[in-house]
Amino acid sequence: MARYIAPVQGKVSQLIDVIVLLILSIGALYLPLWMHMAGAAKTPGVVENPTWESLGQNAVQAGQYEALGYTPATAADLITARFDYSFSYLNLIVMVVVIVGYFVMMLKFSETEYREVIAEKFGEK
Amino acid sequence: MTDTDITSQAIDGMGPHGTKVGLLRVLGPAHVWALGVGIVLVGEYMGWNFAVGKGGAYAALIACWFAGILYSCVAMIDSEVTSTVAAAGGQYTQAKHIIGPLMAFNVGLYLTFAYTMLEAANAITAGYLIDQVAGMTGHQGGIDQRPFIILAIMFLAWLNYRGVLATLTFNLVITAIAFSAIIILFLSTSGVIGAGDMKHADLLAGQASLPYGWIGVLAAMHFGLWYYLGIEGTTQAAEEVRSPARSLPFGTLAGIMTLLIAATLTWYVCSGTLPWEFLGDGVNGSVAPLFDTARLSGSQALVWLLGIGTLFATLASANGCINDASRAWFAMGRDRYLPGWFGAVHPVYRTPYRSIVFLVPIALIFALGAPLDQVITFSILSGLLEYTFMPLNVILFRKKWPLATIKRGYEHPFHPLPAITLLALCSVTYFAVFLGYGTQLVAMIGFYIVVSLWFHFWRYRFVNRGAQFTMPWPRPEGY
Numbered sequence: 001m002a003r004y005i006a007p008v009q010g011k012v013s014q015l016i017d018v019i020v021l022l023i024l025s026i027g028a029l030y031l032p033l034w035m036h037m038a039g040a041a042k043t044p045g046v047v048e049n050p051t052w053e054s055l056g057q058n059a060v061q062a063g064q065y066e067a068l069g070y071t072p073a074t075a076a077d078l079i080t081a082r083f084d085y086s087f088s089y090l091n092l093i094v095m096v097v098v099i100v101g102y103f104v105m106m107l108k109f110s111e112t113e114y115r116e117v118i119a120e121k122f123g124e125k
Numbered sequence: 126m127t128d129t130d131i132t133s134q135a136i137d138g139m140g141p142h143g144t145k146v147g148l149l150r151v152l153g154p155a156h157v158w159a160l161g162v163g164i165v166l167v168g169e170y171m172g173w174n175f176a177v178g179k180g181g182a183y184a185a186l187i188a189c190w191f192a193g194i195l196y197s198c199v200a201m202i203d204s205e206v207t208s209t210v211a212a213a214g215g216q217y218t219q220a221k222h223i224i225g226p227l228m229a230f231n232v233g234l235y236l237t238f239a240y241t242m243l244e245a246a247n248a249i250t251a252g253y254l255i256d257q258v259a260g261m262t263g264h265q266g267g268i269d270q271r272p273f274i275i276l277a278i279m280f281l282a283w284l285n286y287r288g289v290l291a292t293l294t295f296n297l298v299i300t301a302i303a304f305s306a307i308i309i310l311f312l313s314t315s316g317v318i319g320a321g322d323m324k325h326a327d328l329l330a331g332q333a334s335l336p337y338g339w340i341g342v343l344a345a346m347h348f349g350l351w352y353y354l355g356i357e358g359t360t361q362a363a364e365e366v367r368s369p370a371r372s373l374p375f376g377t378l379a380g381i382m383t384l385l386i387a388a389t390l391t392w393y394v395c396s397g398t399l400p401w402e403f404l405g406d407g408v409n410g411s412v413a414p415l416f417d418t419a420r421l422s423g424s425q426a427l428v429w430l431l432g433i434g435t436l437f438a439t440l441a442s443a444n445g446c447i448n449d450a451s452r453a454w455f456a457m458g459r460d461r462y463l464p465g466w467f468g469a470v471h472p473v474y475r476t477p478y479r480s481i482v483f484l485v486p487i488a489l490i491f492a493l494g495a496p497l498d499q500v501i502t503f504s505i506l507s508g509l510l511e512y513t514f515m516p517l518n519v520i521l522f523r524k525k526w527p528l529a530t531i532k533r534g535y536e537h538p539f540h541p542l543p544a545i546t547l548l549a550l551c552s553v554t555y556f557a558v559f560l561g562y563g564t565q566l567v568a569m570i571g572f573y574i575v576v577s578l579w580f581h582f583w584r585y586r587f588v589n590r591g592a593q594f595t596m597p598w599p600r601p602e603g604y
Binding site for chain 2: 003004007014017018026029030032033056060061067081082087092094095102103106110115116117119125
């Protein structure tokens with residue numbers, strides 16, 4: 001196999017590559033935040049005139065909250081907030097397809113490139 | 126690339142193309158331990174407790190142990206491969222030699238993002254801690270945390286810029302202190318020394334035991350990774366240790382054992398002191414659970430010790446993350462996977478200085494602009510993709526170079542059981558992430574698909590083909 005000679009990359013082109021990578025990575029990480037689609041927010045329950053008993057706290061639990069500086073009123077949101085774990089099977093399937101598809105693509109493209117590397121390094125068989 | 130020899134005893138590490146200036150081989154096994162444990166130990170000081178929020182305290186304990194199994198597999202697999210592929214870039218370099226360039230490029234990015242996001246999370250915690258200390262010493266109304274976040278990142282980047290030996294010796298000292306603080310807190314509050322102060326029976330009674338049922342246990346696996354995330358970073362020191370084949374497996378396996386102990390003790394003292402709802406809310410409740418546990422112990426000495434331990438753990442972690450992210454970025458630059466400008470080594474300090482400096486503003490963007498749980502999630506997702514790559518990597522490594530063909534510094538037992546276990550636990554963790562942060566997961570994989578296409582169709586033209594294979598190995602079987 002003929003030895004591949006990589007072209008020399010100019011400084012401007014290098015800079016453009018870095019900018020592209022930065023935009024893509026910051027975009028991917030911040031996009032869900034900007035679109036308010038990031039993370040599972042907990043939803044606090046509504047408890048009128050909360051007491052430790054109405055918040056379901058026993059004496060020891062209430063004592064620890066008080067030692068941390070909380071009152072039933074200030075601790076109510078913290079104690080009653082819960083995640084919602086309901087999900088759609090369609091979304092789950094989409095996620096599985098995306099992950100598996102990504103790794104399949106990765107392995108397939110890598111294999112093509114890898115054969116080229118081995119052929120040049122060790123010679124054609 | 127062909128003019129460098131990774132196994133050379135005559136020069137230090139691999140110099141950039143056409144030079145003999147490379148990274149400095151000055152580290153021993155203790156530094157490897159300090160790098161791995163230093164990066165991770167902060168996970169016991171903050172972040173793991175989100176797992177409590179996701180499923181309750183018992184769920185977090187189950188997640189702690191299953192994540193422990195996951196990371197034991199990671200450590201065993203990594204120790205075998207890296208004892209053979211001793212080069213900066215760690216898993217990136219492994220992927221380059223074993224799977225192929227595109228996988229390597231992706232793994233390099235996983236590493237950079239996982240460590241840079243972890244660094245950002247550490248800086249956020251350091252800022253929070255300074256704010257808490259200001260409040261405890263009488264300051265009213267809170268302080269602006271941003272200058273402390275910037276200062277922490279800048280100082281550690283400077284330390285990394287100046288040399289790896291000082292950087293990791295600093296890590297060794299502060300990590301040892303932070304680990305000792307956990308042991309002392311456990312001994313002081315668990316009843317081993319004096320009267321115990323643990324209240325598990327009452328704090329975990331009734332609905333507090335498993336507030337979400339078994340789906341909460343699955344969900345907790347998401348943040349269960351935080352107990353150990355980053356231990357695989359020991360491999361980044363491969364080109365700077367004096368004896369990679371011995372030091373890397375020793376440092377990595379000693380590291381995971383240290384962390385298994387620290388994680389279990391941390392769960393025990395925190396869940397026996399703090400109500401689960403408070404413990405599990407790392408934003409509005411307990412940002413630094415070991416510190417909060419010390420506050421409730423009634424001992425001022427423990428408060429100060431754990432305050433110092435938390436600060437040291439965050440600094441050690443950020444320090445190690447700067448070290449590791451810059452090595453991964455540097456290694457990709459050296460191979461021209463990224464612009465070759467990043468592949469330079471400082472002529473005096475012998476560090477990848479351009480990569481170190483370049484990653485500072487990226488860490489700052491996230492430390493100053495994103496909430497802690499999101500930053501942690503970004504880091505975990507990159508780590509999870511990396512752990513999914515590892516079993517594929519080791520299976521192909523054993524297939525292409527069976528045990529008889531290459532001498533390993535360490536051979537992991539029961540192959541392929543650890544690889545299969547790791548893959549299964551990764552699948553469970555993907556589901557856990559899906560339960561709360563599916564959007565980020567899909568967004569992040571979308572990003573990797575786009576950059577993969579960019580690399581394959583554009584960037585790869587600047588990479589020499591055979592020359593990037595730098596290991597003195599025989600031809601892989603089947604090729």
